[in-house]
Amino acid sequence: MADDQREEEFDRKLQQALVREELVEDKSKTEAADLSGLGYGMRLATEFLGGTFVGLGIGYVLDRLFDTSPVLLLIFTFLGFGAGMLNIYRFVMKMDDSIGVNRPAYLTEAEQTGRSDTGENPPKNSP
Amino acid sequence: MSANPLEQFVIKPIIPFKIGDMDLSFTNSSLFMVLTLLTAALIMLVPMYRASLIPNRRQNISEMLYELVHGIVYDVVGSDGVKYIPLVFTLFISVLLGNLLGLLPYAFTFTSHIVVTGAMGLLVILVVTIMGFVNHGWHFLGLFAPSGLPKPIYLILVPIEIISFLSRPITLAVRLCANMVAGHTVLKVFALFSVLVGGVLGILPAIFNALIVSLELLVAVLQAYIFTILTCIYIKDAVEPHH
Numbered sequence: 324m325a326d327d328q329r330e331e332e333f334d335r336k337l338q339q340a341l342v343r344e345e346l347v348e349d350k351s352k353t354e355a356a357d358l359s360g361l362g363y364g365m366r367l368a369t370e371f372l373g374g375t376f377v378g379l380g381i382g383y384v385l386d387r388l389f390d391t392s393p394v395l396l397l398i399f400t401f402l403g404f405g406a407g408m409l410n411i412y413r414f415v416m417k418m419d420d421s422i423g424v425n426r427p428a429y430l431t432e433a434e435q436t437g438r439s440d441t442g443e444n445p446p447k448n449s450p
Numbered sequence: 451m452s453a454n455p456l457e458q459f460v461i462k463p464i465i466p467f468k469i470g471d472m473d474l475s476f477t478n479s480s481l482f483m484v485l486t487l488l489t490a491a492l493i494m495l496v497p498m499y500r501a502s503l504i505p506n507r508r509q510n511i512s513e514m515l516y517e518l519v520h521g522i523v524y525d526v527v528g529s530d531g532v533k534y535i536p537l538v539f540t541l542f543i544s545v546l547l548g549n550l551l552g553l554l555p556y557a558f559t560f561t562s563h564i565v566v567t568g569a570m571g572l573l574v575i576l577v578v579t580i581m582g583f584v585n586h587g588w589h590f591l592g593l594f595a596p597s598g599l600p601k602p603i604y605l606i607l608v609p610i611e612i613i614s615f616l617s618r619p620i621t622l623a624v625r626l627c628a629n630m631v632a633g634h635t636v637l638k639v640f641a642l643f644s645v646l647v648g649g650v651l652g653i654l655p656a657i658f659n660a661l662i663v664s665l666e667l668l669v670a671v672l673q674a675y676i677f678t679i680l681t682c683i684y685i686k687d688a689v690e691p692h693h
Contacts, residue, residue: 362629362672365625365628365629366625369621369624369625369628370617370621372624373617373618373620373621373624374613374614374617376617376620377613377616377617377620378613381613381616399609399613402606402609402610402613403613403617405606405610405613406610406611406613406614406617407617409610409611409614410614410617410621
């Protein structure tokens with residue numbers, strides 16, 4: 324474990340040094356500029372509406388199949404709301420999404436949740 | 451030209467063609483898909499016909515495009531994702547060129563139709579589902595049931611996760627299509643302002659329109675990029691479905 328920590332420490336310092344020497348872009352700064360407010364809002368809206376409408380659609384089709392209208396429509400619409408909120412949560416927490424060049428999803432996930440000891444060994448960046 | 455800002459999205463047959471009840475006409479949409487294909491071939495194949503170890507300028511363009519997609523796939527999916535590069539690259543180049551060609555005057559933007567973007571989204575989700583089952587068998591379904599939760603929670607969580615999974619192609623399609631429709635409508639509306647105001651003052655909306663065109667260029671590239679990166683994130687689920 325001590326080695327892991329030292330390695331992380333080294334990676335962090337190396338990254339800071341690279342940013343300081345302007346050898347790589349500071350990703351934390353460029354990220355905000357990449358996605359305008361309008362785009363951000365639109366993504367949130369589509370993420371939410373997508374979930375809701377899929378739930379609505381599934382409920383409608385199942386109701387037609389089993390002739391139980393409107394019970395399943397109601398249940399699945401609410402589940403769809405849940406899925407929409409889950410989509411938004413994942414997007415905001417950057418758990419299934421990463422915007423910005425060379426900003427891999429697994430990194431943001433680890434950064435966000437602070438879990439560095441999952442035992443997973445992410446592949447190195449450069450091909 | 452019509453005064454209706456949505457007129458530009460109407461599909462018009464160029465060569466009418468019907469089999470039975472099916473309308474298989476060659477439309478303005480088809481024309482721009484063919485143009486996209488030809489442009490992609492021009493950018494990618496022609497410089498590579500005589501590829502040299504030290505690339506010239508045109509070869510550099512195609513190599514940079516390829517390396518961009520390669521970099522995204524490698525970063526997001528990992529080294530196992532290399533075999534998906536042809537699919538991801540095809541999607542990226544068709545969305546990018548479709549968006550950019552659509553910005554030309556008199557052009558038709560086929561990415562503004564949800565049928566087209568929806569088909570792309572469905573293709574992605576089908577590939578993810580099929581490859582998920584091929585790679586992991588029934589363990590792929592573990593994607594919908596995160597481990598370590600109290601049992602009753604699964605009753606609600608599993609349907610929600612499934613709906614969330616199914617909503618992916620829809621959000622993918624709606625996002626691209628809505629961005630294109632919104633941008634092109636705004637362009638047309640401001641062009642109309644120019645005509646309505648007329649005279650010397652009419653130049654003001656035109657200047658504003660010129661600025662919006664540059665914004666639309668950004669949106670065209672950014673949307674193609676987002677489409678690509680989201681495709682990669684979904685493919686990642688098929689390669690390693692453990693959350």
